[in-house]
Amino acid sequence: MMLAASASTGWFLENAFLIPLIPAIGFAIIIGFGRRLPKGGSEVGIASMALSLAIAIGATVQWIQRVGSVDEGSGEHALGGVFGFARSVFPTATEGGHGGEAYVEPVIRSWTWWQSGGLEFGLGQHIDGLAVMLLLLVAFISLLVQIFSTEYVAGDRRYTHFFAALTLFSAGMLVMVLAENMIQLILGWEIMGLCSFMLIGHWWEEEANSRAALKAFFTVRVGDMGLLVGTAVIFFGANQWAVENGSNGFSIQAISGWAMSGEASTSVLFWGAVALFIACIGKSGQFPLHTWLPDAMAGPTPVSSLLHSSTMVVAGVFLVARLYPVFYTGFDIGGTNVNLIAVIGAITIVIAAALAFVQNDIKKVLAYSTVSQLGYMMLGLGVGAWLPAVFHIFTHAFFKCCLFLAAGSISHSGSHHSFDMKKDMGGLWRKMPITAGSWMISTAALCGVPFFSGFFSKDEIIDNAHNNGYTFFYYVGLVGAAMTAAYMTRATYLTFFGTARGAAAGEHHDEHEAHDTAAHHDDHDADHGAHGADHHDDHHGAHAGPHESPWRITAPLVILAALAIGSGYLNAPAVGTHYFTDWVEPRGAAVELDGYASDEGHSEALGLAALPRAEEGYSEGCGYTDPSPGTVCYAPKLNHAEFSWGKAAPSIILVAFGIGISAWLSLGVFGGRRNPFVGLTRRFAPARWIHTLLVRKYFLDDLYERVIVRSVAHPISKAAYWVNQNILDGVVNGVGKSGRSAGDWVYRNVDQRVVDGAVKASGVVASESGHALQPIQSGRVNQYGALLFGAATVGAILLILLNI
């Protein structure tokens, strides 16, 4: 028997809505007055993000207190770490403690936003562990990226706009994160889409950039179709239940409750989940809609880092995590060992990782790595490992952001604005120690090297997949881990080790000039603006060669690198911490329904008045059995695999193997010290043919590369890449093209000919029949008379026949 637990709250929690609101206002200020401010609006952006971060920290602290207060109230020691495993289907699951944990009521507030059909729909906040975590994360990363950007895009023509868009982008993500209902979620979702369009196409003078922006927006928009449809499906599915419980079918809380209530129609849930997942595929760059993501590298590097770490691409993952009850019951995640989410996630992991091998552009390697890591998150969600997946969002954000910023730092100070690892990098670790250090820490985290944060999250996903019976996906996860380690090692080697090449060696390529001439033939303003960021030569002397970046770049790097290690220890079973689990995971405990419906009306803070209560018999568990009448579940009760080094061993070994083999290959292929053609590592140079015989050793290396990499890795990844570029991309482009030509055809043939033609034809018919009738008017009296009398006669005869 549970007693009513008093959930503590606080100013920050109740006013968490300010977190997105502040950047939104900041955006308006930047757009309106940014140009007149001394720092072009960047100070407003940074200030607003800092303020948001402050509130987010406050909210985090208060949330932790709230969790604590609930756990104390429920008589349980929240940090005790005993979890209830309700089902004994899986051999590794053990029957946990009987107490379980009380559901921690989210802090929900809502204000009437619009009404329709008598229902009022709100705009508000839904603050729970997930939201708090992401709020903090997004605010923090955004702040760092903005600080980084003040240096990185200094002098850009659209400096102000850049910060405006960044700020709005963060606002969009924050709106989505604390969305109280689906419409608000869509709002944030689409604002991000818009901002990604603006940011990826930031240097829109080049057509490639604007095309990439278009592609990103459009591809995501294809997925958004699913979001619209899914929201509609879910709305009507949940609405009746929700209205009965004092809410409506958009409310995320209500949807969760409805999905877990057992009253929901399975097919509605399934199709709703499918539709929503399509949106996630588009947004989170899952196979097969991932192609926009690498192209999106056309944007400035800070944009890439922001997009790929904590925002935009994790939005899809977030959506699945947020509406997990829908997916959980819709796909019956607890009861099967294969489902759409897991499959898509798994495919994405492998496909993207394979692609990352053949990239020469450092940012593209990172891009594919992001795609692959997103695959992990999806896989995690798909196999019922909610917490590890969310934890992976958390850790991934730090190290991926760090990697991107490091790449930006390299291009900024090391490779003269090139991102080509083979041409313009190599041996940079000496010149840029801080960048290199933070890169390598983050890489280790990404690869899942033990004791780095990625290990704690990724390994948990893999482990839980196995634990929950998703054996096949367990293996996919392992393979993916090895591949990740391998391609990251390759990239690391190419960038920081071996011989300095191209710009990294202080050379100044002609290609760069050619690349930029397009900018030069235009007027001064546009040129300076468009490529100012890439060209502020005055800033670091006349090509003084690679050097370390200034503090505004390195500081974020260092901080992020530190977090790339540290963040993992929030939930590191290896060392016995599980704070993250306690604070973030929604508990699958039944709550009395009355607690949900607030008598005060919808605009009141629902969660504050309500006292959540865990029910007797909860141990049956939400998601396994329907909640008893009068109670409701808001989250499924999930299994947690218990950590053991033994179980982690395969993945550790595979990672090590990946790193090792890749390092060995890289050393051989790219870095042979005795290779006299170091400067010509551009292997397409015909010079190599002349010197091949001279360099026997290198010939061997070359052989390795040909035999192993080309015949094994290359065909596969090349094929994948080919498929990617020609089939998938081709499909996307083809859809675009065929859309255009279908439009063309319809317009020319149907609209102009048939539809319009019919109208025109009727006009012609009228006019022509007039013409045809004109001869009747012959001008001759006799004929007129004949017509007159003839018509009368015919009329008379007919009428006589009719009447008699």
Next chain:
Amino acid sequence: MITALLAQAWQAPTIDWHAIAPELVLVAGINLVLFIDLWLDESKKWAMATLSGMVLLGAFVPVVTLAVVGGDVRDAIFDGRYMIDEYALVLKGLFLLVGYVVVLMSQTELEEGGYYQGEFYVLLLVSVLGMVMMASSRDLLSVFVALELLSIPAYMMAAWRKRDPKSNEAGVKYYLLGVFASGVLLYGMSLLYGTTGTTKLTEIGAALAIGDPSVMQVLAVVLVITGFAFKISAVPFHTWAPDTYQGAPTPVTAFLSVASKAAGFTALLTVLYLGLYGATGVHEPYIWVLAALTMTIGNVVALRQTNIVRMLAYSSVSQGGFILMPLAVMATDAAESALRAVVIYLLIYAFSNLGAFCVIMAVARKTRSGEISSFGGLMGYAPGLGVLMTVFLASLAGIPPLGIWIAKLQSFRALIDAGSTAAYALAVIAAVNTVIAAAYYMRVLRQIWMAPAPDGDTSPVVVPPPIRLALAITAGGTVVLGILPGLVLRFADLPDLTGALGF
């Protein structure tokens, strides 16, 4: 039989002089004009127009007083064969007003063309007299006499430009076909008289209402309607109209297309409502076909016209179809609304159509052309005339809130009130026809608003005062009746005529 007649004691009928005052004023006026014309110097012939106008307005006075006095049962005079009821008064007023506007229009035309003036006005007045009588006629004989009285002067007026072969042709065609149609009408009337034994319309009606009509009666009805159909230029009896309209002097065309047509409709209404209503099976389908053909063929042929008068001629044919339309359902519950629709249509149509002819005259004085293209750029150099023409043509096209929309509405209303399938079908045909009609009206407007002036001639148009007055009357009528149709719709509440039939 004759002895029987003589045996009756001769009793002088009591004549209600007030009731027939309009006719008397006209007769006196005609004589006055004729007389003065003989003595008037050629240079002062312009006075004839003024005088004729005053005669027409003078005849209007008793119409008004009769309407005001109202109430009195005046159908007793002339044994119910000549009635002065509200229906008659409304139409009399219409004819007199149209006559007056035509006089205004004729004044400059005749002066500048050097035509006979005195005689013209006499004929015009006589024709109006015929129409005024037509409004009251309730007997085959009086209908016939009124019809001839209004027609014969019109034949001559159509040929008034003696030396113009087109005008000759117009007159001769009109005359020959008109007389032929009269012959057909008369033959029908004779059959009607023969089969019912009377020429009094109400009695004919009573006789026809009993049982099915005989062959001869059917024939009679068809021939009678044919005769009137000629007068209202219903297709296929319309062939004279375009040629005559084009050839006749413009004021005469206006007169024919409005007054003469209205008189034809008056006769048709009277005969149908009082005499032939019993023969539903005959006249309903016949008129249905006539209406459908009239509006459709009039419209599609009008699409091809390049001469504005000829286009208006066809337009007036098709308008005739719209006026005719409600009569196709007159034997149903909708009889009353059908009657009302026709009367309203005639009244409002008169304003708009006369107005259009006024503008044509005013513009033609400058351009000396009857082609539609001669209206190019009118908005540029004569915006007033341009706007007026827009108002008139838009009204003819039936666009609210200009005059004819309410008339068209009434016609549709009558059809839909009837509610039969045939009525709905006709309504749809009519709806399509309004679109076709709009097309050619818009063609003229396009010239006026959008085309450049031909030859770049943008000297202003001088509009003589009488035409100004005519334009003011017609435009005022078109707009005011469109916005406040209640003003005339009251007149169409005609208990007298329909009341006699027990509708």
Next chain:
Amino acid sequence: MQTLTNDNWLLTVGTFLPLVGVALMMFVPASDERAHKQIGIVTSAATLAVGIWTLLRFDFDQSEKLQFFVDSEWITVIHSNYTIGLDGISLPLYVLSMAVTLLVMIYTWDNMPDAGNPKSFIMLMLVLQVGMAGSFIAQDLILFFVFFEVVLLPMYFMIGVWGGEDRQYASLKFFLYTMFGSALMLVAFLALFFQTGAESFSFHHLAEAGALIDRDVQVWIFAGMFIGFAVKVPMFPFHTWLPDAHTQAPTQGSVILAAILLKLGTYGFVRIAIPMLPQGAKAWAPVIGILAVIGIIYGALGCLAQTDMKRLIAFSSVAHMGFVMLGISTLTEFGINAALFGMVAHGLITGMLFFLAGSVKHRYHTLEINRLSGMLIQMPRLGWILGFAAMASLGLPGLAGFWGEFPAILSAYNPNFGLDVTLYRTLMVIAALGTVLAAAYLLWLYQRTAFGRPNPEFAGTHSVGAAAADDHHGADIHDVTPIEWIAWTPFLIAIVVFGVYPQLMFGVMDPAVTALVERVGAGIP
């Protein structure tokens, strides 16, 4: 029916006030163009002031009732009265028509179309305004019909006289199409009146009596109204007049056409056809839904095929009105609310896009998408506004367009009154596809015209040292002018405000719509 009759002079004054301006202008010689423009602006400003006063006096707590209600005799013989009133459904459109007219007048100040003659132009706009406002306040079928038709001629002349190359054809097409529709519509109106035997042509009489008549009869009458309104909307396949009319019309004409005139059709459905003929509406709803969705896809495909910016925007209207009609066809509160919102939103957004197209044309003398590029460099502000409008048009949440589009799609999931759920769900998915296509064509347009570098042929003013003489094209290219700012800012603000806080409109409409759907429901056995 409940009505409020306080301040009942307001609507009449607000509607007919522009005629005072027309009368004044008659006495000012045509050569004094400035005076005409001034009178035009003052008159429409005064009208809008009355409109705003109406807004202030409107009792928002009773928005389902007809307010400022007047019922006085007009054509008693045919049982048609001067019945006017305003409720939550018509209020937004009524005020919008006034606001748009004023802004268009302001825009005219230094953007008079080439044909000149502001006297006629402004007079026609004022007359147009009377027709538009009147249509939204009329509560009598015949009165509605009159106002509905009043807009015809002024628009015909606006397109025909001040339009583009092909203006005469386009204007005639516009005119004849609409004429055709309204003729059949009139027949349907009369049929409704006689079949119901209603007391008068007043909306509420007909709505009471209409529900009682036979289903088959309702279906037929609805067919007539359907054609009349569908032409005006325009729905596929009656839409072909629209691209021509829009493309050829002068900027002002396009804006008014998009912002208000098209709404007369959808308004007619909501206000007249559906409540008066519930069973007919139910029978026709699937047809409307299907045609609406065809319109969405078809309009989008049409957009993709265009090479002319203005024509593209015109086709996008077909698609957007498809969403509106889809919402209406569900017969749900949700859908109709969305449709009403969509009407206003589309008016604002597409109106704005047409303004932009007009200004681009004014500067570049062409609207060929292939020849335009790099607007953001040459005219950054205008480029931004274009981007903003395009985003609004493709239904970005937070901007007004979303609230017309998304709830409409949503409502199709669960149509009312037992309409075929499978069909509607299919329609929903296809309509959602339409949003993707909308993104495609709008972004494509934006990418082509705004991004990149300016076409050298227009680079005149910006190229350093280039003689102005050899490139006179560039000479006109300048950023947004003050007059344009004045005319556009309200649009932009309204798009954001309604997007961010849709309750401003939903709150007004919802009670009225709920009452309406209830009435419809009562009429369906």
Next chain:
Amino acid sequence: MYAANFLLLGAVLFSIGVFGVIARRNAVMVLMSIELILNAVNINLIAFALMNDSAEGHVFALYVIAVAAAEVGVGLAMVLMIYRNRRSIALDELSEMRG
């Protein structure tokens, strides 16, 4: 019995008249044909007056005669006018306006 014969005569005359109007090209002949039609009507009227034993037919016939006279007067005047202008009274030449 007699009356029926008169009616037949009327019908025949009417037909001849109609034929004349339609077939003859000479304006005067057409005028004469119309006279035939009017006289056919007169015969009808008189015959019916006999059959119905009413005076109306007689009166009607008298009016028709008078009107016919007036019509012919006008008609002949017109024929003369045409003749003066064209030196021909063939009707098929009168087709300047058509279409």
